[in-house]
Amino acid sequence: MPIIVTLDVMLARRKMRGKELADIIGMSEQNLSLLRSGKIKGVRFETLARLCAALDCQPADLLMFEPDDDVSIRSPSDT
Amino acid sequence: MSMQSPDQASRRVARVRRVSRIMMVVSGVLAAAGPILLIPVWLSFEHFAAAMVPGLRIDSLSELDRAGGYLISLLPAGIAAWGFITLSRLFARFASGDTLGAANARLLHRFACAVLFTAPAKWLSGALLSVWLTRDAAPGEHQLILSLSSNDIAFAALGMLLMILSWVMRDAAEIADEHRQFV
Structure with missing residues (x-):
């Protein structure tokens, strides 16, 4: 998956533990763990907003895009 | 599009679980009842002959006729029983709160197969019964009844x-x- 979840980095910067964050945003520790390990298919905007509010950051601080062969896009000349 | 409130949703889930528990028991009873109820039917088959094999002309039945007839009748009844067992398992999953699991789709597919196969099984069973029950009839009085209702x-x-x-x-x-x- 080319989208990398950088939540761990942000947690370290804010010196916050995962359990504390899970309590603040009202998410189970199990789901937060899945999110941190990137073993999910997507994040709801609502969850992202809560994460940003709790960590005082922007969505871009939590997600990163690393291109790989899994993602194919059409070039402008194809359209 | 109107969204259900959490309270409405939980009431709906509770209703699904409650009805599913009842249907699980009903389906289980029906699965067992079919083959069992066929026994008294075959013990007094003369009363049910017109309903089971329309057009069949029989005078009296031997014990062998009844036993064979019962076994032939088990063909559609067995498929129906299998269908009801499957349905009971499906309702058990609904009752446990698992409404959209992949296994549920498989169980519903099996029940659909049972319903679908019951019709040709009844048709085949009727034809086999007419042949079986008139096998000892005088020449020219053997019957093969094919009925589609x-x-x-x-x-x-x-x-x-x-x-x-x-x-x-x-x-x-x-x-x-x-x-x-x-x-």
Whole structure:
């Protein structure tokens, strides 16, 4: 998956533990763990907003895009 | 599109679980009842002959006739019993709160197959019964009765409807599984 979840980095910067964050945003520790390990298919905007509010950051601080062969896009000349 | 409140949703789930528990028991009883109820039917088959094999002319039946007839009748009854066992398992899963699991679609598909196969099984069973019960009749009085009723067609249509619903349910289960992977 080319989208990398950088939540761990942000947690370290804010010196916050995962359990504390899970309590603040009202998410189970199990789901937060899945999110941190990137073993999910997507994040709801609502969850992202809560994460940003709790960590005082922007969505871009939590997600990163690393291109790989899994993602194919059409070039402008194809359209 | 109107969204249900959490309270409404939990009431709906509770209702599904309550009704499913009842239907699980009813389906289990029906699965066992079919083959068992056929025993008294065959012990006094003369009263039920017209309903079971329309057009069949019989005078008296031997014990062997009744035993063989019972076994032949088990063909559609067995398929129906298998269908009800499957349905009971499906309702058990609904009752436990698992409404959109992939296994549910498989169970509904099996029940649809049972409903769909019951119609030709009844048709075949009727034909076999007519041959079996008139096998000792005088030459020229042997019978082969092939009957197709509107009930058989309705069963087949219902089976097809359930089959399509099981395909839709499989798609829904896949969507629900993907939805679970969103946080």
